[in-house]
Amino acid sequence: MAAADSSPLTTHALNTGDGVPAARLALSLHRLDSTLMIWNMLSVGTTNEDGRCPGLIGRGAFSPGMYKLRFETGSYWESLGQTSFYPYVEVVFTVADPDQRVHLPLLMSRFSYSTYRGS
Template structure:
């Protein structure tokens, strides 16, 4: 069974990014809304079954970056990734600052 989590870290502050809205797009086209918790983590996708296919996480980061840093070059960050059949747990972290971002497959 596949599962998905994410974590958003503000690299300028060196702290978790709280209350960032995340939209998960499934291969079927269905979209699910969630947001990061006080530790910048998100794993609440309801009763979603993660089948093989291409997914997108859209991190709506403008509001957070503007409130913390006064500016944001990116209104949102999209990360596309593939889930395979029986791929296990997928962790997609996002590292952000007002003018940069980075991601990788975590554990």
């Protein structure tokens, strides 16, 4: 994985049900091959104690296109001894200008989630 400060894509997962960062949440980053219409996995990671996953993608690999950030929420809740409604959350987004920084927070509880483009 690329160095944290060079990644143009960042995320921050928060467990809003408990009011804490979602530490040790597995996730993966994918890019759509628009010719074959299939998702190619670019990287995998796990959030740190602050709910962040540095180094998702390097600046050179971040090109215009459609991306998907998949969070393994079911496994996360299960690791806490809890059940949840959503087995995973996929956030699909489009990058038009790869020179811009993209920040995608995930706010989640066992029965809901929301996301937005942060700064």
